[in-house]
């Protein structure tokens with residue numbers, strides 16, 4: 001028998017190795033963006049065609065490469081970022097494995113242009129199947145541009161494995177936003193098929209969050225900030241009302257690197273405990289900075305999972321910092337400040353974890369906060385409002401936390417009785433220009449006017465797009481709306497459904513639209529604002545893949561058009577709000593699952609007052 005073991009040819013070995021790093025277009029996007037960040041750029045542009053299948057290009061104004069380095073960069077294990085194994089424990093750059101460019105070169109056709117400040121000309125290199133095909137001098141400004149074309153052209157099996165353009169694009173947007181989110185001091189743009197999708201000016205983290213996640217988070221962000229000698233946490237969490245039914249806007253960064261951690265996510269969910277519906281997800285963008293020696297970022301090729309030297313103390317810090325932030329901004333009086341018993345029993349929490357760090361950690365208020373029982377952040381008494389929250393839970397059962405229409409008979413009957421009790425009552429009162437208290441035989445309901453109206457509009461729009469269009473009234477003074485290119489493309493797709501909702505818009509060239517008609521049931525005058533805000537809101541929803549375009553449109557429109565908290569309502573407006581609410585199929589929650597009202601029972605009230 002002959003011997004059978006052979007060494008794999010380089011190109012096959014490279015392709016196999018590449019599979020680990022470059023699984024799909026978005027993995028290449030991540031690597032190229034990270035390289036640009038590592039190069040110290042403060043302007044980074046991402047350009048893709050055909051969801052990255054045809055082209056992925058990243059252009060930066062970073063430090064560039066010398067001609068020799070530019071050729072070297074495509075070799076496997078070629079990196080300027082570490083020299084010896086110890087460097088791994090003080091890594092400050094995003095990359096360090098020296099595999100990205102080699103992998104990309106193995107599975108795509110590649111064009112590199114790069115120039116350093118000190119060089120008079122730059123260098124242009126073309127690579128095909130890991131082989132340099134062309135190399136020449138080129139005039140250019142400082143920085144680097146790397147374009148990869150026809151990803152997986154030489155690995156058809158992988159190419160066939162790619163998902164639809166919509167799905168690959170979604171992955172790319174995810175990677176792009178993760179990098180852009182963690183470097184607000186860098187300008188980023190993202191152009192897809194010639195259309196600029198993101199244009200993110202340099203700014204603060206808060207501005208970046210709003211640029212990326214949408215204006216609806218404006219004024220709804222709570223800053224988180226805790227510093228200790230061991231680690232720092234900073235960033236923002238969304239106020240509880242921004243919690244969503246889908247896990248979307250959640251970002252953890254450790255030393256600026258986006259990570260997925262079910263464990264840390266759990267810490268966060270715990271901090272929000274009782275403030276949000278059980279199956280909803282709070283928004284967070286949190287940065288944890290700690291000594292790189294406390295981390296092992298090497299456990300996963302794409303570096304999205306990391307290992308902490310001491311996970312438990314990080315859990316406790318995260319949870320405590322977020323609770324602290326929420327408490328300081330007195331988001332809610334129903335906070336439960338008793339710490340999780342599991343946390344209290346941790347060695348890391350009950351005893352300082354090393355002698356050197358003992359004194360510094362022990363003296364921090366954060367540490368005291370979670371070691372001394374019930375002393376967390378000096379709030380002592382749990383508010384009695386908790387009782388109400390519980391009463392509401394008992395009443396709604398599962399209903400508070402689901403968006404499904406009330407299918408079971410029990411629930412329907414329940415609404416019917418509430419409706420009767422309410423509708424026979426003319427006895428209502430608007431409070432704080434936000435709530436409506438309406439009396440019934442059993443006590444009273446406290447209705448949130450905006451949430452209630454959102455539900456009403458949502459169901460009305462649902463009927464409208466399903467076939468009973470809302471009548472359009474011709475505009476007397478048609479207004480023109482100018483939009484960003486990405487927004488105009490988006491609006492174009494929504495025109496037919498918008499017409500069903502009563503808005504007649506016509507393209508007016510150059511990303512502009514004329515509003516020729518508005519719904520007959522509203523006054524003319526606000527359409528520009530409404531449409532712009534609706535688009536904002538729509539983009540904000542566009543992380544939720546489970547919703548159709550139509551569903552996103554009507555949700556956005558309902559949110560946008562609902563009467564806001566703070567608006568005083570006339571007697572007849574309140575009356576019709578009540579009537580319309582209780583003619584809804586699911587009157588008790590907003591489309592996003594927030595409660596529209598709570599019922600306060602008289603016997604509960606009596607009990608509270610000791611009667």
Ligand code: ADP
Pocket residue numbers: 031035036038039060062063064065073078079080081094095096097098099100101102143144
């Ligand atoms: P790593 O980032 O892990 O070092 P890569 O394969 O991603 O490995 O890149 C190899 C090397 O090429 C980097 O270490 C860096 O020196 C250089 N390089 C890559 N991209 C750029 C860029 N955009 N600007 C400057 N240098 C770059």
Ligand code: MG
Pocket residue numbers: 031034035094095096098100101
């Ligand atoms: Mg890299």
